[in-house]
Each structure stands twice: as structure tokens, then as C-alpha cells.
Amino acid sequence: MTPDSLRQDASQILQAALKAADPAWAVKQALRLQGGALTLDGRSLDLARFDRIVAVGAGKAGAPMAQALEEVLGDRLAGGLVVVKDGHGGATRKIRVIEASHPVPDERGVAAGQEIAAFLQANAGPRTLVICLLSGGGSALLVSPAPGLSLADKQETTRLLLACGADIAEINAIRKHLSQLKGGGLARLAGESQVASLIVSDVVGDRLDTIASGPTVPDQTTWADCREILTRHGVWQQTPEPVRRRIQEGLDGKLPDTPKPGQAQLAKVMNLIVAGNRQALDHAAATAGQLGYAPLILSSSIEGETCDIARMHAAMAREVRESGHPLPPPCCLISGGETTVTLNASPGKGGRNQEFALACALDLAGLAGVLALSAGTDGTDGPTDAAGAQADGDTVSRAKELGLEPRRFLAGHDAYNFFEPLGDLLITGPTRTNVMDIRLMLIGQ
């Protein structure tokens, strides 16, 4: 197996993963109209039950998801609206696409959130099917302060929590209690409607209550938790008065709590992840198998410092060569998730995927028939135009011939400038989706 054939095979496997991450493709795979029924991940919804099908949603992938939904449902779709990030709009026929600010929410997002709330209330009913399209960024885009609160009140509360060291779970508990739509709020506004959420997950572990702040998912946290969190961190007194008043009203029983697991109000909600890291890895594994490499999925939720995670991947690839563990060659080790890079004071140009490939290059140097590849499924890796990079046992020697010292580029977090002259950057262009990263260790016969 030549280095070139490994590269070609790795490229095909990566393409399969990216296809699975494509929001439009994923919606069309998950949702099919057959006769008078809509099948959703194998479950069937008899369309005779519904007078009206509408769509709402938020997230960077909102436009292609809306387009795909229109394609599947055709005239059966009555209308709808989704909020997307500036520049992420697209041509649709029935679903209105509204652009708003991300990652810092703005008043356009607030207006869109209020419009979605009003739209749901106007259309809700036992003979309505609400299809909810959620993807990464939805939390900032689907911003809908509860009645009596302003965007500024919510933002000031978040700022206070960040400053006092509250963790993300604590911040989300409060946010969900200050929003009309988050933490199951959207599903509650849909009332008696049947709700089907189609979700593109960019969150490690695919936690439904985290993606876009879980607008159709029950919330475990309570008004009492909100009060306790703000008090424990010593910021209750500084919290904006309208926020404190709302929490107090909740504690006094004057406002309902967020929908809780097992409660009847979310009984008519189906949540389905149509695209996520796990799906991308599954597709990569299937393609690797077709190409003759026994696939092994390691994990879809790998976090940690990039260099060390790379070293463990390289150690496994070497073990395949030396002892046939964890499985004999030809094989393909596949992993996903999102690692971190701890930068020094003046980092060069790169990203976590390129750094992964560079660290692998060092640990695989001299080893024949092994290729390491890492790429961000969004098509961008750090502040570069590359999605990632690839490396094999010859990378270090090829680099040294060009006068490039790999350890210097690794220490300087400058992997882009290492791989560019070698022609080993992976350039896909922005894919307008994100299901985190994919890494391949391809070991030939």
C-alpha cells in the first residue's frame, strides 16, 4: 500500500464523514415522506392526524435544514421561520430565514425569538405538527428574554456569573429560567402540537439539554437552584432587579418552572439527532470497511490537550504494526470530539487538527504504511483556511529536506506553515456545518 493510496483512501473516508455531517443530507436521510406517513428515524407519523405542518428553529445550519425540509414535505409544509447567523442565509420557499448576530446576541435575535414564540402560539393545536430545526449556535441565536426582562438584563446576569467563576451548567440553569424558549420553553409554547426536533449536534457527548440550550428538552434545574447558585457565588444582590424579581416569583409559585423530565407537557415531543460526531464516525467506519480497512471507532467524545491525544493515537497505530493490537492491519482507527491547544505567548498559524497531525508525524517518523489525518468538520481549523492536515512516516524526513524542523513548528504552534510547503494541508472550504472533529489513523497491509 503506497503512501499515495493511503492518502486517497483517507480522503474518501473523510468525505464520507463530511457527508454525514451535511445538514441537508442528514435531514433528508432522517425524514422521509412515504405514502401518507412521515417516517422519522424509523418511527412513523400518520399525516392524516395533522391539519398543519410548520417549522421553526435556530442555528448556523438553519438554512440548509430548512431547504431540505421543504424538499421532503413540498406542499404539505404550511410555513415557518428559522434564525441563522449573519451570512448563513439561503433561498427558501416557505420557511422564512432570519439572520441575527452570533456569538453575541443582538436585538434582531430578540425580535426573531419573539416572532417564533408568537408564531407557535398562533399555530399550536392538537392537529399541528411543529418541526423544530436546531443546530450549533442556536443558543445565541434563539434569544428570547422572558416577559419583563430585557436582553441587557440577561447579558448582565451572564457576565456576573462568568466573573464569579460559575460553571457552564450553572450558567445554563439560570439562562433557561430567564428565557421563553430555552430549557423546553419552545416545546411548551407549542402546546398540544406534536413536536419533532431534528438536531445537528456540535456538542461533545450530544447532550440534548445543551445543544441550542435544549428548547424542546426537559430541564432538570429549578427556581430554587437559580436562587442557590446566585447566592452561593455571592452575586444575588448585584443581579439585575427584574431577574431577581422573576426568580422570586418562580419561588413563590407565581410562575411555572421549566418543564421537567416525565411531565405530561413534553409528552408529544420527539428529539432526534440527525447529524453529530457519532454519525460522522459511523459513516467514516462504513467507508473504511468498503475500502478494505477493518474500522475501529475509539470514541466520539475525546477532549484533552491535542499533543498528548495525538501521542496516544500514534502509539496505537504503532502497536497495530508491531503486534496486531488493537486489531490487525489493514485497519482504520477512528475518533472524534474536540481537543484543545494550550497556546504560548506568540503562537504561529495553526489549529488543533493541524497540530494533531504534526504531533503524529513525529511519533510515526520512519514507520511505513501508516497515515494520520485530523480535520474539523466545519472545514476550518483555528484561524486558518485549512480544515486540518495529514501526516505519515515520511513526513518528518520530507520536512527536513525542506529545512523544516518539526519540533520547532510544534513548539511554536505553527503547524500550518509546516504542512503548507509539504502539500499536506486539507482544504475543504467552510462546510457550513459542525459536528466537531474527525481523526483517522489508517494502517495499510
Added chain:
Amino acid sequence: MTPDSLRQDASQILQAALKAADPAWAVKQALRLQGGALTLDGRSLDLARFDRIVAVGAGKAGAPMAQALEEVLGDRLAGGLVVVKDGHGGATRKIRVIEASHPVPDERGVAAGQEIAAFLQANAGPRTLVICLLSGGGSALLVSPAPGLSLADKQETTRLLLACGADIAEINAIRKHLSQLKGGGLARLAGESQVASLIVSDVVGDRLDTIASGPTVPDQTTWADCREILTRHGVWQQTPEPVRRRIQEGLDGKLPDTPKPGQAQLAKVMNLIVAGNRQALDHAAATAGQLGYAPLILSSSIEGETCDIARMHAAMAREVRESGHPLPPPCCLISGGETTVTLNASPGKGGRNQEFALACALDLAGLAGVLALSAGTDGTDGPTDAAGAQADGDTVSRAKELGLEPRRFLAGHDAYNFFEPLGDLLITGPTRTNVMDIRLMLIGQ
């Protein structure tokens, strides 16, 4: 599967790994006397070919290896001598066990090395079988400056190289050229004898030329490399005069180079790793299988920062639970090697294995039916009396009940004081062997 049964099973699997690392057991497994032949890892040596069988060697495991060899060969063994670390002696009948200083060599080691060289020269011949017993620490114990050099000359040269930033491969190249025994020297002194080296490997990747500095293994480096390394680092002029003279004589063709791969002089040498990390993992895997867990060996050569390596192991264990990858439960992920811990200014009490378990505890918190275990096969982990520790999904909540905050202990590198009150330290006592670390992720049904 209860937490207790996981703990019992993990303990059995660990015991199997430790047994495979036991030098005496490993020698007796590898070497068997059957009729008039000695079988050595499946190869047979007809003892009628030999008038004399002798043993030499060096390393911390020298005494139990010598005892095992005496047990296997009985009266067929003529005699021999091995050098061991102070306090690592043991009762033998025919092989003399000499104690010397480790890790800093001393004149007792020099005297022992000279004695081994003289013993080999006195016994060498076509009808001699030399069994060489090598284990970790052999490099410092088997110190035998070449004629004309003193121990001080060698130590000063090493000091210069360390100070100028030479890497370990460069330092070893020089060392092998200044020693009578290293870099294939011992095998050369055995002349026409048949040499069989039985090796306990404590080196990541089991590189034969690295373990005990490869006394029976060809050396790739040359006199020219020695001169080039000392010159490039700018220390040639400061190098002790006898060392420079020796290298110059080598360059002038007045001294032979170390034996090279493929040369006839090492044609009668067999090198066999009888115990190493890979063997320990294999035994662990077999025992896991017998207990009903599908075993998966990830790699025997995992290095890198402990916390990040732990996070990847935990991510794989979670994936098993959530998606059945890389294999469905019940299963046992097994890995080896030796990770590092980057310490802060005032670390607490712990070691890399205990830190691995603590990092896993955080990432596994709340997950049922998963146990993480990490242990040093030498029975000691860092400057503690524990070999390692174990953790499961309840560890964090049990700790918090005792008022122990896991993140604080992890940040303070104080894992010993975290696990001790929980009763989750692994205490084996020193095992007097070392094949690096073993880690288990046990995932129940």
C-alpha cells in the same frame, strides 16, 4: 455487575499482568529443558553441542532471573555472575550475584564488569553456551570502561553531553563506544560461543539496543558519529583526553567499531524478551477474557501527559457504554507504557498511576459499571508506597461525602491523599521487576 465485582475482577486481571512481569516466572516460561534439548521461545538448542553453559548478566531483576535459570538447568549450569542493584541480591547456588550502585555507577560496578569480561574470555569457545540475563538498570550496573578509560572519564563525558542538550540517542552512541560490554560488546567478548539473551524490558517500545545499552545487540552508530556529535555540540575540546584519543584511534582504524547489524560476529546471538509490557498486557487480556470481558489491547507504548491520556481512556469507556464502540460491553480496554506528570512548584503526594485514576474518576463520575485502574508493575508509583489506584463512577460522590474535592487534589498532584481515605489505593509492595505501567478500563454488562 456491582462495583465490588468489577473491583475483584480488575484485581485478578492486574495480578495476571504482574505475574507475567515476574522475572523468575518469565524465565521459566521462556526456557525449558526437555530431554537433551533446551527450548527457548519455541526454538530448540541441542545441548550435546555444548561442553559448558555459563550465565552472565546485569539488572535489577538479576537475582530472581539467576535463581530461575539455576532451577531450569540444574547441574548443567557451570557457573556465572550477574550484577544487581544494592539490596537486590538473592540466594543462588552457582551464579554469583554481585551488588553495585544504581543509578549512579560506582567502582564495584566497574570491578564486576571487568570480572564479567574476564569470565567471558576465559570460557568463550564454539562449545560454550552463554546465557545472558538482562533487565532494567543494567546500563548503570554493567559499567565497563574500555581499556585506557576510567569511570570518571565516562562520567565526565556524559555530564558534558547532558549539559549541552544532547539527546539520549546521542549519549548512548558515545557510551557504547567507550564501553567494553555495551553496544554488542558483551556478545563480541563471547567470541565463538552461542549466546542467548533473556531480557526483561522496562523500555517503551522494547528497543533491544536500548535495554541495558544492548550488550548483545548490534549498534547502528559509528566512531564518525561520536566525533560528529561531540563536535556539533561544541564539547570536543572539553572532552577528557583519553576519550578523545580513543575516538581518534577508532577513526584511524586502530580500534574496531561496535558490532554492526548483519555482521558475522553477532550471528550466534539470540535475543529474547521474556517479560515486557506487551507480555503483561497479553496476560491481562487472557485473564479478562476468562472472566467474561472481551479484551482490547490499545497499545503497550503510551506516553504523554497523564491527565490527557486518562481523559482519552475515559472517553473510550463512555463510548462503550453509549454506543458499543470500540466494542460492546462487557469488555476490558487494556493499555501500557509510561506517562509523565508535569508537576507544579509544590506537588502533593502521588504518582502517574494514581493521577491517572483520579483524572478518570472525574470523567467517569455518575457512570455505572465502569472501573478504571492504573498501576506500576514495579509496585511503586512516584514517591509513595502504592502501586497505583482505582476509580469508578461513584468515586467522586464518595469523595465529596468525605469532604474531598477531586479537582483540588488533581491540580495539586495529591492523588495519594485523595484515594487513601477512600480505600482505593492499590498496595502490592515492591515487585522487584519493572515492565512499566498497566491500565485497565473495565466495563461491565
